[in-house]
Amino acid sequence: MTHVLIVDDKEENLYYLQALLTGNGYLVESARHGAEALTKARQNLPQLVVSDLLMPVMDGYTLLRHWKSDARLKSIPFIVYTATYTEPEDEKLALSLGADAFILKPSEPEDFIARFHEVLSKGVVTAPEVPNADDNEHSDTLKDYSVILIRKLEEKTLQLEEANRFLQQDIARRKEAEDKIQHLAYYDLLTNLPNRLLLIDRLQHTLAVSARHLNHGALLFIDLDHFKTLNDTKGHSVGDLLLIEVAKRLQTCMREGDTLARLGGDEFVVILQDLSEDPSQAAIQAETVSAKIISVINLPYYLDSYLHHSSASIGICLFRNQAITVDELLKRADIAMYQAKNSGRNTLRFYDPTMQAALEARTALEDDLRLAIKENQFRLFYQMQVDHAGKVHGAEALIRWQHPQKGLVPPLQFIPLTEETGQIIPIGKWVMEAACKQIKSWENDPITRDLQIAVNVSACQFHDPNFVYQVSEMLSRYAIKTSQLKLELTESLVLDNVEEAIIKMHALRDVGVRFSMDDFGTGFSSLSYLTKLPLDQLKIDQSFIRNMSMNDRDAVVVQTIIGMANNLGIEVIAEGVESESQRAFLEKHKCNLCQGYLFSQPLPVSDFETKLKSMYESA
Secondary structure (H helix, E strand, O other): OOEEEEEOOOHHHHHHHHHHHHHOOOEEEEEOOHHHHHHHHHHOOOOEEEEOOOOOOOOHHHHHHHHHHOOOOOOOOEEEEEEOOOOHHHHHHHHHOOOOEEEEEOOOHHHHHHHHHHHHHHOOOOOOOOOOOOOHHHHHHHHHHHHHHHHHHHHHHHHHHOHHHHHHHHHHHHHHHHHHHHHHHHEOOOOOOEOHHHHHHHHHHHHHHHHHOOOOEEEEEEEEOOHHHHHHHHOHHHHHHHHHHHHHHHHOOOOOOOEEEEEEOOEEEEEEOOOOOOHHHHHHHHHHHHHHHHHHHHOOEEEOOEEEOOOEEEEEEEEOOOOOOHHHHHHHHHHHHHHHHHOOOOOEEEOOHHHHHHHHHHHHHHHHHHHHHHOOOEEEEEEEEEEOOOOEEEEEEEEEEEEOOOEEEOHHHOHHHHHHHOOHHHHHHHHHHHHHHHHHHHOOOOOOOOOEEEEEOOHHHHHOOOHHHHHHHHHHHHOOOHHHEEEEEEHHHHHHOHHHHHHHHHHHHOOOOEEEEEEEOOOOOOHHHHHHOOOOEEEEOHHHHHHOOOOHHHHHHHHHHHHHHHHHOOEEEEEOOOOHHHHHHHHHOOOOEEEOOOOOOOEEHHHHHHHHHHHHHHO
């Protein structure tokens, strides 16, 4: 911590400088005049000294001369900090005596601290050499010094005579310094709005008042949409201009008694007090203010000659006479704000306790998933794909999560989360690896060596630039028969970027990988694209199979898909086959492969092998 010695005979100046420097991480020591400063400095060397000029006992000029002639002190930077009414020759004399900087009072805190950093980084100026007695220049300097000192003493005498008149002004300046320090502690420097510290204080007060009255209050959590993009493309200076303008616009939306604060970054918070006793009316009042905020933020901005459009997402949390902490209230409003983000941005949402529970469960599940990847808690189950004669042609590999506490977790409870968080990529790679390993382990068994394993591929995984390389590398490393690996892609995945899909599918098809379009019929595939894709199989979605006996339209869709696939020379398989009538319908209409509980549920590999062996022996 940098040790600074302040020398000034005025209490208010010492108070202000001590508060400012301490608040910026400096260790501060003070002295009332030059003689006291020399004594303290020689006892405990500072790293920088700040001195006024006109002081009793020993003035600043005399202190500076002694300082620069002292072998131990002269290497310590010396800053002169004096009043704005100082004459030009005062600065000239101070610098000629070796001062490292000359700062006029009053100085803005930011400028003052900046000069500190500048002096510390630059180092001391070269101390003037002690001249001979007959040195004319030195004599002139001393003469100037004497004249200036006499003038200063005369000014000081006048000041003392007028002390009573200036007393109130001194008190006012001290009060102003205190107010400025307090303002720096409780207000945001960029927007001049209350900062987080003052917001929490006012929010605690509002909650206390709410506990004694029946009226509702509301907390609005406001976050600018895509603010990071503006900062990244136009720079932080333009981003700051937007924040300043947004703060001004938000103030126009406030009612008397409301609090607007900047929490940090592009986040603003509003406390609405004295809303209706009726919760629905209070919600309407809060929504009205929020809608006005969204409206004014949507107006165009001219930022340093740059036209910009912005929007905001707002989370609202009502409160009234309830035992709730400030942190919890901010957390709830923040959750509601993210719900607004997820709803498309430029909108508002109210906090819902059920959403809080769901979010906490999701967070816990996400943490567990990260651990599951590290500790290899996933398992592959296999569901048979058979023809109408009962012969098994292959199996679909289906992931399961063997949670150490919750047991077997079904895919629908965790796969959507892995896709949102990007964890599906390492998990998908693990599934592919496990499937290739399984194909390799089956290649010497006559019962299993010709089985195809179908692996589902997620959109995130497929669009990974390294996808083709990863699959090709696995096939090469395990040295398996590539036609036994079948990748299942959804319609939506392919249609997201048809050109990319065609290129990647052909690249893998060239090495022997087969492709199946999963959940066929649920999307909006174009027949023209369908003919361009190197597909080996169409899988009819189970929703059509389930309803075709009760819904003629679903039966017609199934027949149409089967006929189209057969005409294109593409194999067709139906999933979700659970009854003999469904199987018979599919056989009648020439769908040769089926998958579903009628034949087998998904099984661990050992159970799958046992069942397959029993079917083989009984055939």
